[in-house]
Amino acid sequence: MIDSSRTVTKTLNDMAGFEASDLRQAAASRFGGIGILEDIGLQLCALQETPEVRVDNPVVVVFSDDQDNATNAVRVVAAASQVSYHAVQVVKTDALDMEQCLHAMHQGRDAIKKTLLDDHHAMVIVGLPASPDFATTAASLLSTKSGQEPMTLLVATHSPVVAAICGAVVEAAAHKIPVVLDGLAAIVAGVLAPQLAPHATRHVLFAASSQPPHESQLQDTVGYSSQLRRPSITHIAVPHLPCGVGGLHVLALLHTASHLMSSLSLPKHPPTKPIDPPPATTPSMPSGPSSVVVVDGLLPPPPELRIFLTSVMFLTRLPAYMIIPDLDHNVRELVPSFCYFPCIGWAVGAFAAVWLVGGLVLFGSTPVAVILSTFASVWLTGCFHEDGVADTFDSFGGGWSKDDILRIMKDSRLGTYGCMGLLLMTALKLAVLAHLVDTTITTTTVVDPPLFSIVSGTLVAGHVLGRYSSLFILQFYPYIEDERDPKGPLYNGIGNNLHLLTPWRVCTATVFTALSMVSLLGTSLGLCAFSVGLLVSFLAGQYFSGVLGGVIGDCLGCANQVVEVAVYLTVVAVLHISTSNWGLNGLYATTAV
Numbered sequence: 160m161i162d163s164s165r166t167v168t169k170t171l172n173d174m175a176g177f178e179a180s181d182l183r184q185a186a187a188s189r190f191g192g193i194g195i196l197e198d199i200g201l202q203l204c205a206l207q208e209t210p211e212v213r214v215d216n217p218v219v220v221v222f223s224d225d226q227d228n229a230t231n232a233v234r235v236v237a238a239a240s241q242v243s244y245h246a247v248q249v250v251k252t253d254a255l256d257m258e259q260c261l262h263a264m265h266q267g268r269d270a271i272k273k274t275l276l277d278d279h280h281a282m283v284i285v286g287l288p289a290s291p292d293f294a295t296t297a298a299s300l301l302s303t304k305s306g307q308e309p310m311t312l313l314v315a316t317h318s319p320v321v322a323a324i325c326g327a328v329v330e331a332a333a334h335k336i337p338v339v340l341d342g343l344a345a346i347v348a349g350v351l352a353p354q355l356a357p358h359a360t361r362h363v364l365f366a367a368s369s370q371p372p373h374e375s376q377l378q379d380t381v382g383y384s385s386q387l388r389r390p391s392i393t394h395i396a397v398p399h400l401p402c403g404v405g406g407l408h409v410l411a412l413l414h415t416a417s418h419l420m421s422s423l424s425l426p427k428h429p430p431t432k433p434i435d436p437p438p439a440t441t442p443s444m445p446s447g448p449s450s451v452v453v454v455d456g457l458l459p460p461p462p463e464l465r466i467f468l469t470s471v472m473f474l475t476r477l478p479a480y481m482i483i484p485d486l487d488h489n490v491r492e493l494v495p496s497f498c499y500f501p502c503i504g505w506a507v508g509a510f511a512a513v514w515l516v517g518g519l520v521l522f523g524s525t526p527v528a529v530i531l532s533t534f535a536s537v538w539l540t541g542c543f544h545e546d547g548v549a550d551t552f553d554s555f556g557g558g559w560s561k562d563d564i565l566r567i568m569k570d571s572r573l574g575t576y577g578c579m580g581l582l583l584m585t586a587l588k589l590a591v592l593a594h595l596v597d598t599t600i601t602t603t604t605v606v607d608p609p610l611f612s613i614v615s616g617t618l619v620a621g622h623v624l625g626r627y628s629s630l631f632i633l634q635f636y637p638y639i640e641d642e643r644d645p646k647g648p649l650y651n652g653i654g655n656n657l658h659l660l661t662p663w664r665v666c667t668a669t670v671f672t673a674l675s676m677v678s679l680l681g682t683s684l685g686l687c688a689f690s691v692g693l694l695v696s697f698l699a700g701q702y703f704s705g706v707l708g709g710v711i712g713d714c715l716g717c718a719n720q721v722v723e724v725a726v727y728l729t730v731v732a733v734l735h736i737s738t739s740n741w742g743l744n745g746l747y748a749t750t751a752v
Contacts, residue, residue, distance in 0.1 A: 257571030267326030286344025341406030547716020552580025
């Protein structure tokens with residue numbers, strides 16, 4: 160059943176303005192023990208953040224990749240029950256790639272937006288994959304250990320139906336619409352959707368156990384039951400019925416539970432945290448940025464440790480979840496964490512510097528040391544920023560309009576512009592660092608502290624200022640949101656919630672970055688490199704904004720790498736001028752790292 164003692168109760172106590180214990184007490188005193196209806200009612204209240212829950216005017220949405228398999232049974236039952244019916248045919252494909260997966264997710268989101276125009280407040284989503292091998296594939300995926308990228312798992316299903324339902328679930332969750340999942344494809348999507356948007360999909364899912372006989376083998380699959388009985392899904396066992404019929408049975412339970420909860424008289428308590436605005440009840444649901452929840456800036460901030468670890472999780476591969484298991488990309492924690500980006504730059508730069516200096520000491524080879532250092536940094540960050548470089552060069556090089564650029568940017572395939580851009584950027588970084596090492600070695604020995612100071616200081620400074628560039632750019636240019644992006648609910652909240660990045664956080668990060676540059680490179684060179692980095696960040700933001708009307712995540716990643724290389728170029732240029740007796744000998748002064 161659901162984890163009502165923890166996630167649901169906490170949501171009710173923190174956001175709904177009444178105590179979960181009061182609701183339980185009121186239900187017990189009026190109805191006695193109502194069993195599963197109490198759990199369902201609590202989850203509905205937690206989802207919609209009010210005891211006045213609404214599940215009226217439901218709709219059955221059937222996703223299928225085969226028009227001939229579009230379930231006459233569901234259509235007949237839905238008509239007999241006077242429930243609206245909507246069929247969505249997903250494009251059938253033998254091999255699902257990332258682009259097709261994203262397209263299917265977008266199709267699912269569009270289907271939900273269309274149904275919401277009729278003011279539906281609950282839905283049954285039925286998934287009907289035509290592939291006879293899907294049950295075996297699903298069994299393998301559901302028993303896979305956690306830790307894999309959710310989009311990778313989604314592509315591995317080889318089912319556009321599952322991808323479309325994932326998009327539908329995330330869209331419904333954004334509007335706080337309870338979703339009953341019925342059919343094997345829907346159940347698998349229900350397992351994967353919370354991994355794509357963990358915060359958005361809390362409390363939204365109910366699963367009906369009514370697989371047809373040929374899918375019953377999954378009942379015995381290792382990990383199947385545990386996957387379904389996670390806090391994000393309420394699993395409700397019903398008799399083995401055709402797909403859609405079991406979902407309607409569960410829908411009836413939701414309807415009954417909602418009436419029971421709405422009939423209770425509850426004492427109202429001041430909420431411990433101000434609640435988000437309730438979902439719109441007008442037939443026209445907005446799409447794009449306005450449909451993303453805006454977090455009240457007056458809310459007390461999350462614990463600072465959660466904010467810091469969110470930045471660690473966002474920018475690196477370090478297992479921050481081992482400290483706080485329920486970390487996710489919740490914008491309430493992600494946006495404030497931007498102020499810690501320079502700190503993450505320190506960690507990544509120091510890690511790369513250790514490999515660079517270690518490579519010089521062990522192998523005495525500049526190319527080997529520089530490549531090892533770069534390999535170490537991209538491993539630690541998971542090529543996060545390099546992906547932005549490739550996507551930005553690809554989209555801006557091959558796109559003729561804003562729509563073309565955004566379409567190419569979310570395409571998982573890499574084109575000529577992206578390959579050349581990433582290759583040239585990486586080659587320039589390697590060449591500049593190698594030249595810096597060789598230039599320094601001509602005046603020092605490999606074991607002298609000046610070499611360690613100059614090389615490691617420059618490397619760390621580049622990573623620190625590169626990550627600060629994201630924070631700087633977002634202060635002057637809006638973060639645009641592409642409503643066609645299926646992962647929109649995961650990241651589109653950034654633009655609407657930049658107010659959570661408070662002025663004192665920005666000022667603190669700016670002062671920290673400036674002091675870091677001075678301590679790493681010396682006063683004159685540090686301020687010079689800091690100024691160059693800010694100028695490059697401003698010009699990058701100006702260019703991106705001029706074309707797109709704002710910036711997006713890949714643009715920030717590209718700017719990060721450009722600023723990092725700009726710092727290296729600045730140091731090498733100043734060092735060259737200083738050692739060439741051009742009268743600037745006093746400009747370059749470093750401190751040991």
